[in-house]
Amino acid sequence: EIVLTQSPDFQSVTPKEKVTITCRASQSIGSSLHWYQQKPDQSPKLLIKYASQSFSGVPSRFSGSGSGTDFTLTINSLEAEDAATYYCHQSSSLPQTFGQGTKVEIK
Amino acid sequence: QVQLVQSGAEVKKPGASVKVSCKASGYTFTSYGISWVRQAPGQGLEWMGWISAYNGNTNYAQKLQGRVTMTTDTSTSTAYMELRSLRSDDTAVYYCARWTIFSYMDVWGKGTTVTVSS
Numbered sequence: 001e002i003v004l005t006q007s008p009d010f011q012s013v014t015p016k017e018k019v020t021i022t023c024r025a026s027q028s029i030g031s032s033l034h035w036y037q038q039k040p041d042q043s044p045k046l047l048i049k050y051a052s053q054s055f056s057g058v059p060s061r062f063s064g065s066g067s068g069t070d071f072t073l074t075i076n077s078l079e080a081e082d083a084a085t086y087y088c089h090q091s092s093s094l095p096q097t098f099g100q101g102t103k104v105e106i107k
Numbered sequence: 108q109v110q111l112v113q114s115g116a117e118v119k120k121p122g123a124s125v126k127v128s129c130k131a132s133g134y135t136f137t138s139y140g141i142s143w144v145r146q147a148p149g150q151g152l153e154w155m156g157w158i159s160a161y162n163g164n165t166n167y168a169q170k171l172q173g174r175v176t177m178t179t180d181t182s183t184s185t186a187y188m189e190l191r192s193l194r195s196d197d198t199a200v201y202y203c204a205r206w207t208i209f210s211y212m213d214v215w216g217k218g219t220t221v222t223v224s225s
Contacts, residue, residue: 034211043202043216043218044202055211091210094166095168096154098152099151
């Protein structure tokens with residue numbers, strides 16, 4: 001099973017600041033890494049597919065990069081509505097796995 | 108629009124079974140699979156398994172093997188997830204999501220809360 005480790009677990013950020021979340025895979029997964037945003041009491045929403053491809057309708061301040069074992073989700077100029085927990089997810093092999101999540105709080 | 112509509116909340120006693128439904132609309136049901144993901148209170152996301160709506164092939168998380176069954180009814184574009192021998196640690200929100208094998212989950216249901224309590 002591929003283990004995904006996110007860092008940090010929690011981040012408190014002021015509006016307009018830049019946020020960087022990393023996701024490290026226990027073995028190479030190519031670009032089969034996707035990012036989701038989950039707000040309280042809502043289902044997850046796809047933000048980035050295949051490491052760096054923005055999903056339809058997602059604001060341009062969200063971007064992703066990386067390949068192999070190291071990946072990054074960047075939120076440029078954080079807005080209040082971005083307060084959420086962010087998860088990475090690998091689909092390279094079964095069982096699919098998720099990172100433990102990174103909670104982003106607005107100061 | 109593309110959507111997945113899940114069945115309502117359930118309360119079950121330990122040892123019982125639960126069957127959650129997920130009705131798809133707005134796309135060709137058999138062109139995609141359905142993944143099931145659960146989230147225990149205050150915890151992260153846990154992948155439970157996957158079913159192809161095209162041919163019914165399944166793949167389950169090892170920890171749930173023997174207790175979980177995923178099925179589809181193509182006549183109603185509905186996917187089902189049955190979990191048996193429920194325990195208190197099965198208390199969670201259960202999500203279905205549209206998925207293509209080795210790909211992302213782009214459409215999610217709103218979730219079904221399953222509470223296991225004596």
